Amino acid sequence: xxxxxxxxxxxxxxxxxxxxxxxxxxxxxxxxxxxxxxxxxxxxxxxxxxxxxxxxxxxxxxxxxxxxxxxxxxxxxxxxxxxxxxxxxxxxxxxxxxxxxxxxxxxxxxxxxxxxxxxxxxxxxxxxxxxxxxxxxxxxxxxxxxxxxxxxxxxxxxxxxxxxxxxxxxxxxxxxxxxxxxxxxxxxxxxxxxxxxxxxxxxxxxxxxxxxxxxxxxxxxxxxxxxxxxxxxxxxxxxxxxxxxxxxxxxxxxxxxxxxxxxxxxxxxxxxxxxxxxxxxxxxxxxxxxxxxxxxxxxxxxxxxxxxxxxxxxxxxxxxxxxxxxxxxxxxxxxxxxxxxxxxxxxxxxxxxxxxxxxxxxxxxxxxxxxxxxxxxxxxxxxxxxxxxxxxxxxxxxxxxxxxxxxxxxxxxxxxxxxxxxxxxxxxxxxxxxxxxxxxx
Ligand code: SF4
Numbered sequence: 001x002x003x004x005x006x007x008x009x010x011x012x013x014x015x016x017x018x019x020x021x022x023x024x025x026x027x028x029x030x031x032x033x034x035x036x037x038x039x040x041x042x043x044x045x046x047x048x049x050x051x052x053x054x055x056x057x058x059x060x061x062x063x064x065x066x067x068x069x070x071x072x073x074x075x076x077x078x079x080x081x082x083x084x085x086x087x088x089x090x091x092x093x094x095x096x097x098x099x100x101x102x103x104x105x106x107x108x109x110x111x112x113x114x115x116x117x118x119x120x121x122x123x124x125x126x127x128x129x130x131x132x133x134x135x136x137x138x139x140x141x142x143x144x145x146x147x148x149x150x151x152x153x154x155x156x157x158x159x160x161x162x163x164x165x166x167x168x169x170x171x172x173x174x175x176x177x178x179x180x181x182x183x184x185x186x187x188x189x190x191x192x193x194x195x196x197x198x199x200x201x202x203x204x205x206x207x208x209x210x211x212x213x214x215x216x217x218x219x220x221x222x223x224x225x226x227x228x229x230x231x232x233x234x235x236x237x238x239x240x241x242x243x244x245x246x247x248x249x250x251x252x253x254x255x256x257x258x259x260x261x262x263x264x265x266x267x268x269x270x271x272x273x274x275x276x277x278x279x280x281x282x283x284x285x286x287x288x289x290x291x292x293x294x295x296x297x298x299x300x301x302x303x304x305x306x307x308x309x310x311x312x313x314x315x316x317x318x319x320x321x322x323x324x325x326x327x328x329x330x331x332x333x334x335x336x337x338x339x340x341x342x343x344x345x346x347x348x349x350x351x352x353x354x355x356x357x358x359x360x361x362x363x364x365x366x367x368x369x370x371x372x373x374x375x376x377x378x379x380x381x382x383x384x385x386x387x388x389x390x391x392x393x394x395x396x397x398x399x400x401x402x403x404x405x406x407x408x409x410x411x412x413x414x415x416x417x418x419x420x421x422x423x424x425x426x427x428x429x430x431x432x433x434x435x436x437x438x439x440x441x
Contacts, residue, residue: 001066003051004260005296006032006042006058011088012095013038018058024050028258029070029233032058040096040299041086043071045235045258057296060260072231079145085227086299087234091124091188091217092283094300097224100214101142107149108212110142111197112221114155114162115181117188118284119413120420121303123238124218126253128155128162131222132169138221139176141228146214151176152197158183184392185286185425186325190215192365204324204353204361235259237297241270242420243306244277249420257297263304264293270304278307278415279338285416286326286389290334307415310339317344319378319386319407321371321398324352324360326389327412335412336387345381347374349394368393372401379405387412388425395425 008015016033026032026044033042042058047066052059073084083098091113112135116124128135139151153166157180170176179197181187191202193215200211208215219238226232236256243249245267252270263280267273282291284303297304318341320332327335329346336343349371351363371394378386388398389412402409411417411425418424 001046001062002262002265004046004048004060004062004258005262006044006060006260007296007298008033008042008056008058010042010094010259010298010300011040012093013040015039015056016042018053020050020053020058022050022053026050026060027071028067029072029235031233035096038096038099040088040098041084041233043086043233043235045260070232070235073227073233075231078141078228081227081231082145082224085223085233087220087223087227088299089217090219090223090237090299092287092300092302093217097216097220100216101145101224103146103209103214105146105148105209105212105214107147109198109214110139110146110148110151111193111208111213111215112139112151112153112218113188113190113193113215114153114159114218115188115193116156116159116218117186118286118288118303119185119422120242120251120305120416121240121284122251123240123253123255123302125159125162127218127222127238127255128159129165130255132165134222134225135218136169136173136176137229138223138225141224142214142216142221143175148214149175153178154181154187154193154197155179156181156183156187186362186365186391189325189362189365195365201364204363205355234299237299237301239266239297239301239303241266241304243416244274244308244419245306246271246274251420259299260296262293263291263295263297266297266304267293267306273306276309278309281305281307281416285413289331305416305419308419310335310415311410313339313341313385316341316384317382318342319345319347319374319381319383321347321349321374321378321386321388321390322352322360323349323389323391323394324362325365325391328360332387332389332412339387339410341385341387344383345378347377349374349390362391365391368397371398375401375405375407378407383407385410390425392425399426
């Protein structure tokens with residue numbers, strides 16, 4: 001095991017402040033950094049020694065011998081234990097769970113986000129299958145803490161085994177039910193979960209609390225159960241490693257990986273990279289970002305994806321169509337550059353509303369407003385290709401007009417989908433236009 005890099009910012013809010021010094025010995029579960037405002041405690045994930053503290057991270061050299069035991073959080077009320085354990089939204093959002101569950105739902109809903117919407121990721125569903133009881137205990141704790149009267153699991157119908165196990169587990173639970181989701185992207189966005197489960201459409205700047213609900217990811221509820229039942233701090237992460245790996249592109253699910261482990265170490269554990277590759281993504285194909293083998297995983301890392309190489313556009317003019325639920329403009333530009341294209345035009349899906357903090361949020365996730373106007377603009381700007389980051393529905397509507405105008409379409413996830421053998425985000429069938437795209441190396 002190499003050194004662990006414990007990032008001081010693994011959550012929404014300000015970076016945490018270190019409470020250890022270089023040379024300190026730490027155990028699994030030793031508190032090493034505390035929030036300075038909104039945030040969550042950070043704990044050592046191994047037995048070892050603090051060797052360096054920077055603005056961004058605390059570096060820990062692990063001992064050769066590791067034990068299972070960990071330092072327990074103090075006993076307290078259930079909410080206090082969730083806060084003390086440093087749990088954050090482990091589906092990727094990173095919002096401190098103690099703050100979220102501190103809302104009095106006044107008889108409302110806990111909505112368990114089991115959509116696992118990003119293609120290729122499998123660890124949430126694997127956890128439901130392996131730890132159904134723990135997940136259910138966590139749900140009941142969340143209901144109790146936030147004064148919710150009901151809970152609903154939001155899960156895609158295609159995950160038959162997990163759905164069956166949940167059905168069995170909740171068959172005698174009067175107040176806990178299951179809502180089946182279609183297999184489209186995005187279904188895991190908070191407001192999409194609220195809409196699907198409760199039939200309430202929230203505005204982009206409204207939180208689920210406006211619908212008397214809290215949306216909470218599967219792994220997060222399981223960490224809530226661990227904090228309360230075992231007094232366990234949050235220092236481990238479940239994730240999926242998938243892609244161009246020795247042994248094939250089947251997903252590798254890793255449970256309880258010490259936070260701070262390097263991306264490279266996990267790739268090695270999954271078999272190692274198989275020859276030349278395009279990029280390594282941390283997160284899912286839609287919302288993940290390019291990363292390096294040296295980068296550490298955090299409490300919010302859900303996926304590590306090694307992709308095949310990019311096609312070469314030989315300097316052709318490209319239009320970028322930015323979606324609220326896909327890569328941001330910087331990520332789309334990064335992909336365009338890796339494809340050796342030149343950005344000639346940038347447009348946004350008209351449902352992608354800009355929030356006060358600059359982030360984009362979709363007005364109606366997964367329900368497309370049509371994209372012909374943007375395609376006309378791309379054509380005017382002389383684009384030969386467009387790269388889109390749209391949801392399933394919008395990708396279909398892009399394809400309704402772009403090929404007729406002579407625009408060749410890439411989706412930002414194409415290189416991942418080709419790597420993992422998933423249908424491309426177009427029409428979900430191979431179209432003539434797709435066949436005409438440049439060869440992959
Ligand atoms: S409607 Fe537009 S912004 Fe919303 S998910 Fe689809 S492409 Fe993204």
